[in-house]
Amino acid sequence: MVIWAAVGLVLGSVAALADIAAPAVSVRALACLAAAAYGLCYGLLELSGRAWPPPPGRRWQVPQELVIATGDRRRVLIWGAILGPGWLTRNPYAGFGLLPLLCLSAGDIAGAVVLAALIGAAHGCGRALALLRDARSAPSEPFALLLMSVRWRTTDGFALLLVAGTALAVGGHLLRWL
Amino acid sequence: MIALDRGPVRLVAAATAVLAGLAVGWPADGWLAVGWPADGGFGVLAVLAVLLAGGNGYEKAYSP
Numbered sequence: 001m002v003i004w005a006a007v008g009l010v011l012g013s014v015a016a017l018a019d020i021a022a023p024a025v026s027v028r029a030l031a032c033l034a035a036a037a038y039g040l041c042y043g044l045l046e047l048s049g050r051a052w053p054p055p056p057g058r059r060w061q062v063p064q065e066l067v068i069a070t071g072d073r074r075r076v077l078i079w080g081a082i083l084g085p086g087w088l089t090r091n092p093y094a095g096f097g098l099l100p101l102l103c104l105s106a107g108d109i110a111g112a113v114v115l116a117a118l119i120g121a122a123h124g125c126g127r128a129l130a131l132l133r134d135a136r137s138a139p140s141e142p143f144a145l146l147l148m149s150v151r152w153r154t155t156d157g158f159a160l161l162l163v164a165g166t167a168l169a170v171g172g173h174l175l176r177w178l
Numbered sequence: 179m180i181a182l183d184r185g186p187v188r189l190v191a192a193a194t195a196v197l198a199g200l201a202v203g204w205p206a207d208g209w210l211a212v213g214w215p216a217d218g219g220f221g222v223l224a225v226l227a228v229l230l231a232g233g234n235g236y237e238k239a240y241s242p
Contacts, residue, residue, distance in 0.1 A: 120231075124235065125232060126236035127236070127239070130235070162198055164199060
């Protein structure tokens, strides 16, 4: 949540500075249209089952030795700073890449910080709930995991298209197209 | 149950998702006389962003 709030501060500052530098251009509207374009492209890609182009992001995964057989404090630090926020590790779903654009579409610093903090809290809670679920049940077989991943990719694709439609409506309204 | 893995069904479902998104973000002073006043559309977009973030965090556990 703290890391996401810091990201929101940076994105909100960029939006505010861009509005001062070029008042005729609405950064909010452009961010909404960029979010709509991203959502439409990756939503359709995820629904079609194509793997290329991959969603933007890193390929790195936390090495097992950093989490297994290590102290509680270090484990909490790794979860809080790396796995919870989700910026540094591999994420095969394109939905994550849309989130910074949506923070930028808040248009001002306070709005971007609040939205980013809420996004960070939601993402971290989602990760924690998945961890609790995994701790209660037996580990899935690799093929079942792969099949589940395909289903989640489809769900992510529909979610991206839904958000793209809303971003298009909001961006179009800001530009007085609608 | 509708088979979403069939191409045409999936295409229709995709178009429905985009239209549903447009409908929930539609402004009151747009072409239609119904919708969100002032910044209400952005409020909906923000709520969707938070839901997308929560779902993404949860689904990431299924990445092989």
